[in-house]
Amino acid sequence: MPRYNYQPFPYQRPPGLDVEEPRHQIVIVGAGPIGLAMAIDLAQRGIASVILDDNNVVSVGSRAICWAKRTLEIFDRLGVGERMLEKGVVWKVGRLFDGDAQIYEFDLLPEAGHKYPAFINLQQYYVEQYLVERAQAFPDLIDLRFKNKLLEHVDAGTFVKLEIETPDGLYSLETRYLLACDGAGSPTRKRMDLAFDGQVFDEHFLIADVEMDTSPFETETPERWFWFNPPFHQGQSALLHQQPDNIYRIDLQLDPDADPEEEASEAKVLPRIKAIMGDKPFKLDWMSVYKFRCAALQKFVHGRVIFVGDSAHVVSPFGARGGNGGIHDVDNLGWKLAHILTDISPESLLDSYDEERGHGAAENIANSARATTFMTPKNASEMRFREAVLTLASDAPFAQKLINSGRLSLPCSLAGMSLQTEGQTKYIKGAIAPGTAIPDAPLAGGHWLIELLNRQFCLIGIGNIALPEIAGLQRIGISQMSQDYRCFEDSDGLVAARYGTDIAYLIRPDGHCAALFTADTISDVAAAFSTAKGC
Amino acid sequence: MPDTEIDLLRDNLSPHGDIIYSKLIAAYDGLDEKASAALSARLILLMANQIGTPAILDALIETARQYEDA
C-alpha cells in the first residue's frame, strides 16, 4: 500500500433500501476520476446526479500521474486545477539514453502567458481526493454512494432501471441516463456484450513507485529520464520521473516471456532499482505489473447508457492519454447533457458526443499505439529502424523528433464536425480555426482568458467588432468598450497575438471554437449558435 | 563534418514524423529477412530517383556510413 494516507469514505444507507426513490435524471456508475469530474461538471450546471461506487477509497497506487495543460484547464473550471498545480511536480528537462549513453536532452521551455504549464505530475489518488472533496461542496446536487455496486441494468427506452447491492442489501433505482464511468473492465459494457476491439501488446510492464529523499537526478529541478536498452535490465525501455512527496515512478518494460508474478517480487525489483538509483537509500512504495491494450467501443452512446472514460476506450500508458482523454470526454459531454435536460437542445445532440469523442479516442489510440510500436519493436525490421533512429539522433534533429517515448496528450481538433460552422476561416490569417481548443492568454487585472471562456456559450470580440445580443449567449469584449457586456484589456497583447484582431469567436462551453466572424451579422451568429447547440 | 550535413539532418518530417515512421514500419509487415532486404533496396532506389541530385546522394551515403561502427 502506498504511503498516501487512505481515508475510507463513509457508507450511508441509501434511501432506496427503504422507500422507492423518485426517478433520477443522471446516475453515474464509478467514482474514479472520470465519474467524479462528470458529477462536478453537471452540478456546476445545476444538474443533480447520483454516483455509485463499489469501493470506498481513492485509487490504490499512483496510476495516472501526468495531467496535461488542457486537462488542467478543465480541472480549473471544475474547481480543482489550482490545488493540483500547487501540489503537482513540473519537470522541464528530459533526457533520453541508449544503454549508458545520453543521446539527447531537451528543455521544455514553457510558453509564457498561460495559467497552466504543459503538464504536471500528480498521483491519481490525490486527483481523486481533490475531486471527492470538491464534489462534497455540492450536497444538494451530488449524491455520492460508496459501497453501492451496480449489479444489473435494463434500458426501458425512456429510462434505465438499476439493481444495486449495498452492505445492507439490494435496492433499485430508475434514471433517465446512466453514465458508465466504471473503468477499463466496465461491467456495464460486458453486461451489454459490446465489442471492445483493438490491439493487445505482448510485453508486460512493471511500475514501481519508490520514495527517496535525495533526488536520483542529482539536480534541484525534476527531470524525466528515458532509456532505450537500459543497462540495468533486459527489457527494451525504462522510464523514471518524479511525483510529489519525493516519490519517483519507474516504468520498466519486461520481456514478453517474463513471468509477471516473479517479476513483481521484491527480490527481482529491488536490484533493478538499485542499479538506477546507485546507493542512494530508497523505499518501495507501490508496485504493479500490467499488460495493456489499445481498444475502443464503436459507439459511446447506446440508448440511455453513455460510456465515458476508460469504459469507452483504453490506451497504452505512453503519452498519458488514459486519464487525460477521459477528462476531455467529460468536458464534451457535461454541457450537452445539461442542454438536453433543460430542453435547450434535442436528445440528438448526443450524436455529436459520439462523433467528437470517437474521433478523440481514435487520435489518442493512434498516438499511443505509435509510441508503443517504437518502444516495443516486435520484429527485426522494427528493431533496425529504431536502432537507426537512435544512432542518427545524436546528431540529427529530424531523428531526435522521431524518437517516440510517448507524445503528450493534446486536445483534438473538432474541425469539420457537425457543431462547427466553417464560415470564412480559410481567409483569415492568424485566426483560430473552428474546432480548435482555444488557447489561454493573460488579461489585465490578473484574469486569464480560460477562466472566462470555459463555462457556457460565449461570443468574444477582439478589437473593432460589435457583438450582437442573442438570448443565452454571453458576450465578452477584449480591447473594446461596451455598456452592455464585460470588457477586458489585452494587457500583454497576447490575445491579439493568439486570436487575431477585429474578429469575434463563438466559443463552446468546453472551450472549443465553434465559429468565427469578421462582421457583427446577427443572423450569422444566431445560425452558428443554433448549429453549435445541435438545434 | 561536411557543410551539407546541416541540411541533411534538418527536420523535414514534422509534424508528420510519427505517421511517416509508422508507414515505414508497416511496409515491412510480414516480410522475412530476405524479402525485407529486397524491399529496402527497392525503396532506396526509388527514393534516390526522387532525390535525383548526385551531390546530395553522395553526402547522404557518406553521412549514413559514418555511423557504421556505432
Ligand SMILES: Cc1cc2nc3c(=O)[nH]c(=O)nc-3n(C[C@H](O)[C@H](O)[C@H](O)COP(=O)(O)OP(=O)(O)OC[C@H]3O[C@@H](n4cnc5c(N)ncnc54)[C@H](O)[C@@H]3O)c2cc1C
Ligand atoms: C496500474 C495502472 C497504471 C496506470 N498508469 C497510468 C498513467 O501513468 N497515465 C495515465 O494517463 N493513465 C494510467 N492509467 C489509467 C488511468 O488510471 C485510467 O485512465 C483512469 O483511472 C480512468 O478513469 P475512470 O474513472 O474512467 O476509471 P477508473 O479509475 O478505473 O474508475 C472506475 C470506477 O468504477 C468503479 N466500478 C466498477 N464497477 C462498478 C460497479 N459495478 N458498481 C459500482 N462501481 C463500479 C470502480 O471501483 C472504480 O472506482 C493506469 C491504470 C492502471 C490500472
